[in-house]
Amino acid sequence: MVVLEGNPDLILQRSTLVSSEEEVKQAVTRVAQEITATLRQDQPLVLCVMGGGVVFTGQLLPQLVFPLEFGYVQATRYHNRTHGDAQLVWKMKPGEEVRGRTVLLLDDILDEGVTLAEIKAQCLALGASKVVVAVLVEKMLGRVKPIRADFVGLEVPDQYVFGCGMDAYGWWRNLPAIYAMQGEA
Ligand SMILES: O=P(O)(O)OC[C@H]1O[C@H](OP(=O)(O)OP(=O)(O)O)[C@H](O)[C@@H]1O
Numbered sequence: 001m002v003v004l005e006g007n008p009d010l011i012l013q014r015s016t017l018v019s020s021e022e023e024v025k026q027a028v029t030r031v032a033q034e035i036t037a038t039l040r041q042d043q044p045l046v047l048c049v050m051g052g053g054v055v056f057t058g059q060l061l062p063q064l065v066f067p068l069e070f071g072y073v074q075a076t077r078y079h080n081r082t083h084g085d086a087q088l089v090w091k092m093k094p095g096e097e098v099r100g101r102t103v104l105l106l107d108d109i110l111d112e113g114v115t116l117a118e119i120k121a122q123c124l125a126l127g128a129s130k131v132v133v134a135v136l137v138e139k140m141l142g143r144v145k146p147i148r149a150d151f152v153g154l155e156v157p158d159q160y161v162f163g164c165g166m167d168a169y170g171w172w173r174n175l176p177a178i179y180a181m182q183g184e185a
């Protein structure tokens with residue numbers, strides 16, 4: 001078996017394109033328009049879910065044409081691997097600043113939904129008045145998830161995807177398009 005983990009060039013060679021840079025750009029612009037139409041009066045607190053959410057957030061924020069405040073949370077359960085642990089590990093929890101606010105969570109991917117469900121629950125437990133979720137991609141699993149996204153850029157197949165903030169064994173978050181790793185679901 002070929003070990004891809006420490007070999008970013010081989011990872012890319014053995015992957016297939018899922019969404020081009022142009023498709024990603026168009027999806028982000030559409031999501032920005034949808035969010036603007038929905039939240040323009042809310043003065044939301046926008047929280048990027050680091051680290052995967054960083055590219056989506058960077059592309060989206062300048063296209064949101066209403067007043068907002070910005071911060072971030074950080075939690076991981078995949079640890080640069082292709083399957084997640086049951087338990088989420090927090091690196092930066094939401095704080096008191098969410099109380100009474102409309103919170104907009106921005107993340108790269110809604111897969112099984114464990115991560116965003118827990119972050120949303122934390123925000124609500126801290127007194128957020130509303131929590132709205134936007135993701136660059138949602139993975140089509142064909143089963144019920146513990147959370148639904150309010151805004152979705154693109155749907156991706158049930159394969160391990162990377163690029164646009166999403167990693168492949170820690171590599172390639174910087175790619176402007178989205179790829180699927182061969183042989184990894
Ligand atoms: O819907 P789920 O199955 O819970 O998976 C989605 C989460 O997985 C990734 O985070 P990861 O744990 O890889 O941390 P990262 O943001 O540092 O990449 C991604 O950024 C999402 O937050």
Ligand SMILES: Nc1nc2[nH]cnc2c(=O)[nH]1
Pocket residue numbers: 078109111112139159160161162163166167168
């Ligand atoms: N990079 C990446 N992170 C994920 N987190 C949950 N699913 C995925 C995935 O398919 N790719």
